[in-house]
Amino acid sequence: MDELDLLKKDWNSDKVEYKSYSDSDIAPMLHKKSSSIVKTLFYISIAELVFWLLAGILPYFLSSTFKEKLETSYEHPLVVGFNILSYCIILLFIYFLYKSYKAISTTDSAKKLMESILKTRKVIKYYVIFNLSLIFLSVPLAFYFEYNDNPEFHQQIVEASTKQMLVVYAVVALTAAVFLVLIWLFYRLIYGILLKRLNRNYDELKKLEV
Helix, strand or coil, rough: CHHHHHHHHCCCCCCCCCCCCCHHHHHHHHHHHHHHHHHHHHHHHHHHHHHHCCCCCCCCHHHHHHHHHHHHHHHCCCHHHHHHHHHHHHHHHHHHHHHHHHHHHHHHCCCHHHHHHHHHHHHHHHHHHHHHHHHHHHHHHHHHHHHHHHHHHHHHHHHHHHHHHHHHHHHHHHHHHHHHHHHHHHHHHHHHHHHHHHHHHHHHHHHHHC
């Protein structure tokens, strides 16, 4: 339990000596706590960037099969553009989070702090939506490139019956859904917990502004 939570717990207790705390006592703690949360979000976003870089680089050097497939996929401008866009969005996300952290760290105004919290919430919301959309598109795209670049798989699809194709489409849809749920749960766990705390700070600041 941090300093602010302890203070609020004491403030709401029945002991008379704890009821002398004013808004000016709470605001700096909300400020410090919000700054710490956004800083943690910033570090998590950097860790995520490093993770995706390693996930793309390490298999390239460790697996000759993956290396061959990756080199083949990079012959398609759409794949290259897809990857560039992904990393650009992550870098942009990191930049906006850093701006939010600096804004919260340097402001003394409760109103500006509330505005910074709102901006941070929007940035994370759009980032999660973008990543989920990316996952949704990447699975059918992977199927499409496998169909075009793998002669054996291409022949199997051409010779498949209608029933077999329905099964293939169902597998593709199910795979996309599983990836979506897993990524959503990841963001729900990592970013959701911190956002919940940030929202709590925002609610406390609104009470102080009233």
